[in-house]
Amino acid sequence: MSVQLVVFFICALIALFGAGGVVWSRSPVHSALSLVATLFAIAVLFLNQNAQFLAAVQVIVYTGAIVILILFVIMLLGVDKLENLADEPLGIGFRVAGGVVAVALLAVLLAVFFFGGRTIVTGKPAQATFGGTSTYQPISQQAVSNPQAGVIDTADVPNINLLGKQIFTQYILAFEVTAALLTIAVVGAVVMAHRSKQVQPIPDEPESLDSGADLAAIDAAGEEVREA
Amino acid sequence: MTNLDVPYLVLAGGLFAVGAFGLLYRRNPLVMLMCVELMLNAVNLTFVTFGRMMNDLNGQVIVFFVLVVAAAEVVVGLAIIVAVIRRRPGASADDLKVLRG
Incomplete structure (x- = not known):
């Protein structure tokens, strides 16, 4: 058994159990912590496949930023109540x-x-x-013109050097567009999460809907869950 | 040397299916967002595996971009969830039926 095989099976087990935990945990906090386990296992699997930079980025961006953001929202909104998974409002x-x-x-x-x-x-x-x-050898323009570009194992050049060269030459336009995307996302998040003074709460039971009774049933079920 | 290509792909497929099931099964919008992250990660794992199989670095480059877009998606998705739950505490995905007008 090679080292890669052992690492793969351990991390595969952790990832699958973590994924199950995300889906079947009753508390959103437990789901988020299970997600951390899965993301960490996937980072190790990236390392196992010679993607060192991506493993670092996975840990920093996903477990360090995204999951923390999700946990912050859970704590901020106080929605860390237990949820009854057997609750069947839609049948x-x-x-x-x-x-x-x-x-x-x-x-x-x-x-x-x-x-x-x-x-x-x-x-x-x-x-x-x-x-x-x-x-x-991948058949692409780059590989034809320059056999060294776009190939993972070129002698002993580190993974991050190759990746950086690829991102800042062939994919420079996409890289710049992601900067614009992140800016737009931040502006959008601020606009949407901004607390306005004249906010009308969403009505509990809209009269005009055909399925008014259905909605009332959902609300009643939601109340039970909240009180539980 | 053991050939682990197919096991990696099978693991990624399993993670993707679990994420898809969670997205359909759960009604808590936060957990649904986490399930989307799970599916994105399964696809990332597939990209890295394909890149290694083909000895092509572009598989890793695209994972980098998927990470960036996933971060933006989570930021906007969480802002929407915060806006909805602030107006209607304890809202689940089903409560957004009122949006159909």
């Missing part, structure tokens, strides 16, 4: 349908991976390589 059909969709999705993905295997990705028959000893 059991919706949840059964959700399960069926998820199982069908998993079945399709597994079928593609098992029957297609490596061939669907590389277009070549399977060859036992791990850690990047593949001789396959």
Whole structure:
């Protein structure tokens, strides 16, 4: 058993259990902490695949910023109440349908991976390589003009150097656009989360809706959950 | 050397399916957002695996961009959730039915 294999199986178990915890925890705080476990395991799997920079970014951005932001919102809004997962306001059909969709999705993905295997990705028959000893060369403009660019294992150049060179040459426009995207996101978040003085609460029971009784049932169920 | 390509892809598929199930199953908007993050991470894992299989660095570059877009998405999504829950405490995803007009 190679080291990579052992690391993979440990992290795969942690990731899957964490994912289960996100879905089946009754408290949103527990869901967020399970999400941390999953994201950390995925960061280790990135390391396991020679993506050192992405592993660092994963830990810093996801577990360090995104999950903390989610936890802040949970604490700020005081929604860290236990939720009754058996509560069925929309009827059991919706949840059964959700399960069926998820199982069908998993079945399709597994079928593609098992029957297609490596061939669907590389277009070549399977060859036992791990850690990047593949001789396959990507056919792209960059690779044709400069065989060293866009390839993961070029001698002993660190991963972050290669990634930086790629981002700041071939993908410089996309990189600049992400800066604009982040600015727009921050402005949008400030606009939406701004507390206005003249806020009207959303009416509990709109008269004009056909399903008024349905909504009332939802509200009653929500009250029970909140009081529980 | 063990070939771990297919196990990685199977793990990513499993994570994606769990995330999709959670998105359909849960009604707490915060947990639904976390399930979206789970699905994004499964796809990121697939990208890194494909990049290693093809010995192509662009798989890692695109994961970098997905991370940036996911961060922006979480910021905007949380702002929406804060705005909704402030107007209607304890709101679940079903309560937003009132938006259909």
